[in-house]
């Protein structure tokens with residue numbers, strides 16, 4: 001017999017097929033057992049590692065952070081939020097009572113069916129339908145109060161966060177002086193929203209099952225007592241406790257760190273959002289450079305990184321959900337059946353034996369009611385267990401939101417942390433480093449309006465020292481011109497005067513902040529009307545309080561040669577995207593108009609006239625001086641020298657010179673002007689010579705002006 005025919009015979013042999021089936025099942029079972037063994041071995045090791053390495057979700061830190069945030073969300077015992085929680089809790093409890101009532105009602109309906117009692121059946125079923133009305137209302141109220149609570153928490157937390165963010169220039173400091181909070185916008189919007197909805201959701205997801213388990217257990221015990229089955233309650237209760245406890249332990253062991261993973265996902269989302277906002281803000285520059293490919297690559301990379309993290313969360317959930325479903329759906333159902341059966345099977349009660357049907361319908365009713373109640377409490381326990389995953393996720397959001405408040409608090413109090421590059425590895429030049437971890441400088445308000453720096457170093461947020469020690473005194477009326485090479489710390493001096501950068505050492509005396517008005521290199525236009533641009537950061541109301549009218553504003557615009565834009569843009573109340581609508585020079589002139597509006601003691605002018613024509617610049621500078629404003633100007637334009645009385649010159653190596661602009665300096669300026677004039681004339685010489693040649697040719701004369709050939713132009 002050939003091999004094929006032998007195989008065919010075997011395939012049709014029923015005995016062989018039975019044996020093969022047993023073999024296949026045994027093999028499958030062995031494989032499964034091996035895999036489970038492997039999984040458990042692996043988990044065992046992991047459990048050990050977890051125990052050593054990771055802390056429980058409910059660790060002290062998490063609880064501390066949560067209680068910190070709760071104090072913000074529920075500031076007092078009697079506040080709106082605690083009222084919402086109270087009403088929400090009452091509604092949740094009502095829902096539990098309703099579930100118990102419905103379970104009992106279903107038992108009675110089943111009894112009526114077993115007894116074939118039509119009138120009783122109709123009566124009970126109408127009651128059941130009637131109960132549906134309050135049940136649906138309560139269900140929808142539960143959802144409403146859950147969302148309402150989340151919103152109430154969000155309002156509290158967000159308004160607290162906004163207050164913190166705009167106190168003491170925190171919005172500037174978190175992004176410029178500290179590197180811990182990379183995406184403040186993400187934290188202030190998405191993270192707070194996710195945290196609040198997670199807290200509100202968890203509140204109802206934990207409270208309702210707890211009510212369910214407590215009230216249903218009491219009802220079940222009372223049931224068993226009434227049926228004289230009290231003696232058989234203990235074993236089912238013990239079984240339930242053992243199964244629930246065992247499930248909780250297993251799930252805890254196999255649960256991945258969802259909190260950390262969710263926090264990382266939020267971080268990556270923030271990064272992606274940041275890249276998008278950069279593209280929107282710099283679209284013109286990117287378009288001019290043709291940088292779309294480079295920007296797209298950055299976006300795609302960030303998007304891929306986010307997707308990787310999301311996928312990894314999905315994958316980690318597969319095994320977790322499998323085990324969770326097995327334990328809670330199958331193991332628990334089996335245990336539940338056994339628990340209900342034990343009191344019925346082993347009870348010696350004879351109270352229903354005298355009934356016409358020998359107690360069958362009553363036992364069926366008891367079974368149905370108990371089964372419903374048990375299912376409800378099993379469902380409640382399941383919800384409690386699944387909440388573990390949500391609690392770990394909440395831990396992630398809690399850490400992000402708490403971290404945001406912590407960083408804001410730190411930077412407000414002048415405590416900064418910044419990742420700095422190791423200088424010795426990256427920079428060849430010798431650069432002095434500064435310990436920025438503590439701030440020892442003092443800031444005082446000067447009574448006479450003078451600005452004085454006493455041994456104040458200029459230090460960048462990275463700790464680089466740009467000027468070792470600055471000691472200068474500027475009094476009102478001393479117009480100071482500030483010059484020096486790029487990156488030597490000219491604008492940084494203004495940052496220190498404006499309180500943006502800390503005074504790490506020494507002493508700074510300056511007038512009150514509103515007496516210093518800073519006009520930066522890059523003009524900033526706010527959202528709002530044309531008027532809002534001139535009076536920024538005042539509001540229209542504040543303008544009225546200062547007794548300034550639109551006519552005064554027109555006068556200001558005349559001074560800065562911008563009067564035409566009122567008509568062009570459609571009046572003072574015209575709204576526009578002013579960053580785009582105004583030209584570079586117009587934006588700079590709007591900036592200068594603000595100086596006239598605020599009329600401060602000092603105007604800190606940081607190359608803010610580079611796009612303004614020289615004649616207009618001259619007039620504006622003269623007007624500012626006429627108004628009694630002291631000018632501190634950073635500029636490379638020699639034409640502005642004449643408006644200043646003092647010169648602060650950086651050498652670019654940590655040193656500087658502060659001298660009066662004496663006649664020497666002014667003489668240098670007139671020499672410089674003359675040199676420029678001579679050079680201009682020399683540049684015209686070749687053209688003049690060429691023209692002379694042409695004229696001589698036309699007149700048929702000999703060109704005798706060769707002496708001019710001796711002139712050389714450099």
Ligand SMILES: Nc1ncnc2c1ncn2[C@@H]1O[C@H](COP(=O)(O)OP(=O)(O)OP(=O)(O)O)[C@@H](O)[C@H]1O
Pocket residue numbers: 176177460461462466485486487488489490491492493
């Ligand atoms: N937010 C910041 N974080 C870290 N370093 C900074 C920051 N802002 C400026 N710096 C550094 O501080 C140093 C001084 O900068 P500053 O803006 O004062 O230069 P500048 O003299 O005004 O130069 P320029 O003439 O080019 O405007 C530079 O080395 C710069 O890199």
